[in-house]
Amino acid sequence: MNAPLLKIDQLSASAGGAPVLHGVSLEVNAGEVHAIMGPNGSGKSTLAHVLAGRPGYVITGGTVRFDGADLLALPAEERARAGLFLGFQYPVEIPGVSNAYLLKAALNACRRQRGEQDIDAFDFLNLVRDKMRTMHIDEALLTRGVNEGFSGGEKKRNEILQMLVMEPRLALLDETDSGLDIDALKIVGRGINSLRAAERAVVVITHYQRLLDYVVPDQVHVLARGRIVRSGDRALALELERRGYDWLLEAAPAMA
């Protein structure tokens, strides 16, 4: 059997001196879609940011292997180039840097990592236009500043567009569904599904199971109080939708 694409073993981390993650363990195989659910403050976004290498967190224990390599030893940009993509819950606006420039720079960073040449300008435009059609994004947004003046839905679709252009091995999508209307949710779901492949994996972080109507997960995990307290299949998400999180919190031990 192949080694998992992502293997998190007893990962603990703190932010601002306060422990947030308490020994998270998780394995994600290539070809799988996992959903991580949990109440507010349970550590979901922290887990995503720690995996993506955001400064400001202190790893206090555990290991993470990504495609066999020690993920925690890599700086953020090398994690991205190695194929780990973080879809931000709150994508930032960067006036003055066009979408086209960022998409091309990001794609070329990944291509160089793979030993490929920078993409030709013509091929790049063809590629991006194709992905923009998938995400129902107006081509005019290519020349606009990154997320500058975008609606909430446009920002989230733009995150998925970046993901489709970069073609990561592992996509961590941090509440990509928040703030989306039903049509936008379908478009985002379609975009995520278009990336599904035997060599890739997706981890969807969400509060609600409605995105999972469109992106059907292989496994669902509940993160509470900084640790995974329950794992199951899609039925677990439906049960959470009915019962909420309290019954799991009661069962989860409080951490010191």
Add this chain to the structure above:
Amino acid sequence: MKALERILADFGSPADAGPARLAAAEALSTHALPTRRDENWRYANLRALEAVRTFLPGPAPSISPALPPALPGYSRLVFIDGRLQPQHSLPDTALLGSLRRSAAGSADAGPVPFAFSGDGRFGLIARMFAPEPIALRVAGSLALELISITTAQACGSYLELDLELAAHAQLELVERHLGGAGPTGLSCVQVDLQLAEQAQSTHTRLLQGAPDALHYDTVAVTVGAGAQYLLRQVSAGAQTARSTIQVRLSGREARTQIRALATAHEAQVCDALFTVLHEAPGTRSDQLFRGIASDRAHVACSADVQVSAGAPGARVVQSLRGLIDGAGAEVDLRPRLTINTDEVQAAHGATTGRLDEDLLFYLLARGLSPVEARSLLKWAFLAEALNAIDAPALRRAAGQGAAARLADTPATELLQ
């Protein structure tokens, strides 16, 4: 001897000094040079003046300068150390005919009222010493590039330019201040621009003096009724650079838009004072400044807007932002708004800080290197000011000059 005494001593009592030059010397003697105790000069590097050995203009240069490519559609006047170089200039016949050389301070030179008000005192020095001041009246439409190269070592380079736009006239004016190949001294520039009613001018200034140069310039603009003055200024050169700019909106519904940026590195000091006076009803001003200080550099900008009692219905927008990009770097921004009438719409803001860590991480998470990400964010910071320069060749030249003063040089694509 202090700098002022040496300036006056070097000026002496030349027999050929016209009344304008003599009046300038007398005014400077009365008002003296500004000091750091003057509120509008507290960030300027005035001590550098003490190191100037002589304030006399340098001798006639004999170099053949490397000039930037000509701007399509522009006439060009080239000055070296304040002296017009006809052999390097590209003036059309009409322009040559209209150049009214004010012949070393003849009586027809204007009174430079701004200079006498105090902040324009370096304009007085330019008037006292400028070897070939020029005056130009524009009645129709003109695109003019003025290149001023300072090569004079350990002495002064002075330029005085007096421009008058007739009603409905249009002027695209580009000023490029460049340094020669070797070490240079003091450069003093005085520009006086008057726009009659409904005239329009876009004034682009690229200040790219040599790394060791001292550059002090003074720009006084009067905007008549319905006229429009657009200023684009990129300051990215000289060891010490000080720009003192005053725009008087003297006519009803006169408008101005200022887009300025400054980048400084190592131990450069780059200081600017923008004063906008709303003196008539319905006038509008829109100021934007972006400054980045790297290493131990100091960037300062004072933006002073005064709305007089006679300017009801004025609209004022002011945005100043500074980026500190070095352990010893400093940025000082001072927005000032004085309103003496009702019915004014005003919005202003000023912020100074370091690069936003959230933005930085976003770019790193897209695989960009830290150097590339920082460079990109700094470029984005400057973009709004830089992109106000319409002509691509000029914008590229301005961008390259600004980029040379950043700790991380932006990707070539961004400079297009």
